[in-house]
Amino acid sequence: MLIAEVDQYIKKHNLIESGSKVMVGVSGGPDSMALLQYLLEKRAAYQLDLVAVIIEHGLRGEESEQDIEYVQHFCQKNKIKFEAQHINVIKYKEEHRLGTQEAARILRYQAFDQLMKKHQADDLALAHHADDQVETVYMRLTRGTQLDALQGIKNTRPFSTGKIIRPFLSITKSMIEEFCREKGIVPRRDLSNEKDVYTRNYFRINVLPQLKKKNPNLPETIMHMSENIADDIQYLFDQTKRVSQEVLNISENPKMVTCQINKLKKHPLALQRRLFHLILDYLYDHLPDGLNYRHEQQFFNLVNSRRASASMDLPLQLKMIKSYQSLIFRFEQEKQREYHFxxxxxxxxxxxxxxxxxxxxxxxxxxxxTDNRTFYLPVNIDQYPSLAIRTRQPGDRIYLAHINGRKKVKAVFIDKKIPLEKRDQWPLLVREEGEVLWVVGLVKSNLTKQAKEDHYIKLTYQSRHKF
Known part of the structure; x- marks a missing residue:
């Protein structure tokens, strides 16, 4: 029964190609040993080159070494290539202040990556099954999550030199146990799996049995739901990528994304939300744990705010800055110093x-x-004034003839729609005593020529920047 079900699942999702080199993550437990046995039986039909890999986490002492010996013996008996790799979870979790399970997962996948490259493997086969899928979906539901996460565990995804495949996602734990009995496999058992101190164990021991009483076909139900969600998400992703070309401007150095708010708001809310997450996926190397639905709401608050300028902070010093009809995502840089020379x-x-x-x-x-990039300052040829270039200071004003009075430099920036992040570094031409003569490139003070002033200082501003 298991073999027929897995055969159909692999064929439906095109998980394994003939002639592939498949690395199999094995622990010695029933799930991974059943997967290794299944692939062993399909080795000839698929012309597979199998490599069994066991990652020893350094958590269970002698028991772990016995697991390695058990898997190694199975591989020697069946002429399967074998690799064992040790990782130090305790040291890593202390250095990085992580939980045991998270530290183990990170190091395990790092080891898988190294071994995939060593063997130039096409696939990494892992033994996650339908009950694991149910646990994953319900765990994510209790945390509050995006729709994407309700896909649960994906049956395939790119990884290292090839991809990860999970051929057992359509079968239940009970089917795996029955398969082991049929094949005479006496697997190793990790007693820590019987304790509910870890979240996944808690769901498996306490929650799933109650849910299955209400719906004995729960794993199959969740599998179909996850696959339907995955199809919907793929369509939304394709639409989001299309819209992103119209709405987003992406730069590499520095890493930054600019979103055009007017164009964004022409699209449905679902695509706006997905564009936000597309931006985060681009900017973050790994999505930080601190991200949650509140940050998504902050994004929409900025998009719909009537304020011309505002900003919000995201984890790891990423900032969302609204500047008129642009929403800028960039990492906070070391604050530039004021200058005056x-x-x-x-x-x-x-x-x-x-x-x-x-x-x-x-x-x-x-x-x-005809523009504000050239400025003529009348001067006496015998005595040049002391002029300086500096950044703005509180209370700076400039005299403008058309209003017959002085205007705040801050108001000039607002009128000219200069983004907030540029204002503190904008150059001002000032006299020694502090009078602002020119907000460079924007507005000039009105200067009347006096009788003794027979020459001009011609100032030309050369900038690569648009404003």
Whole structure:
């Protein structure tokens, strides 16, 4: 019964190709030994090159060594290549402040990755089954999760030199135990699995039996639900990738994503939500545990806020910054320092962002500048004023003729829709006493020529940046 069911599942999902090198994760327990036995029986039909791998976690002492001997003996008897690798879970969990199960999982997959590369394996076969799937789905439900997680354990995913496959996801634990009895397999038993101190064990021992009383076909029900969700999610993912090309601007150095809010809001809420998670998947190497539904809500709060500028913090110093109709995701950088240095007259002054302010002395204005990148300052040829370039300070104002008065530099930035993160580094041209003459590239103070002033300092701003 097990063989026919697994044969059908492998064929339906195209899990194994003929001639593949398959590495099998084995512990000595009933699940993995049944999987190894199944693949052994299919070795000729699929022309498989099998490698059995056992990862010893350093947690059970002599019992673990006996597990290794047991699996090694089985492999020698059946002419299966065998590898054993030791990992130090206790040391790793203390160094990284992790739980035992999480530390074991990370190190186990690191070892699998190394061995896959060593053997240039096509597949890593793991023995997760239908009851594991039920446990996983209900565990995630109790934590609160995204729809994607209700796919449960995937039957295949890319990994290392090939992919992970799980041929047993359609069969139950009872079928595996029966298969072991039929084949004369007397597996090793890990007594820690009988204790409910770990979350998965708790669900397996206390929750699943009660659920199966209500629905004896629960594993099959969850399997079909997970597969349906996976199909729906794949469609939504394809749509999200299509929309992302219209809505998102992605940069590599520094790693940053800009989302156009007006374009985003034209799409259904489901796609907006998925775009948020697509952005996180791109920016984070590994999604941090601290991410939860509150951060998703913060995303929507910024998208729908009427404020022109606002920001929210995400884990690991990732920031969401709303700047008018853009939503910027970037990691917080070390705060740039304020600057204040004299202007070279004549000469070139290089700003911290590598823009250039060039000053030269001229005796007339050739033509009135049509933009804000050129500024003429009337001066007396016998005495140049002391000028400086600096960042803004609280209370900075600039005199503007068209309003016949002084305007806050902060208000200039708002009017010109300069993003929040750029304002503190924006260059201002000031006199020695602090009077702002030019918010460089944006607005100029109105200066009337006095009788003694017979020359001009011509200032030209050369920038690679758009504003």
């Amino acid at each position: 004299p202007l070279a007259i004549p000469g070139r002054t290089i700003l911290p962002n590598h823009d250039v302010l060039e000053a030269e002395i001229v005796d007339r204005i050739e033509s009135l500048p």
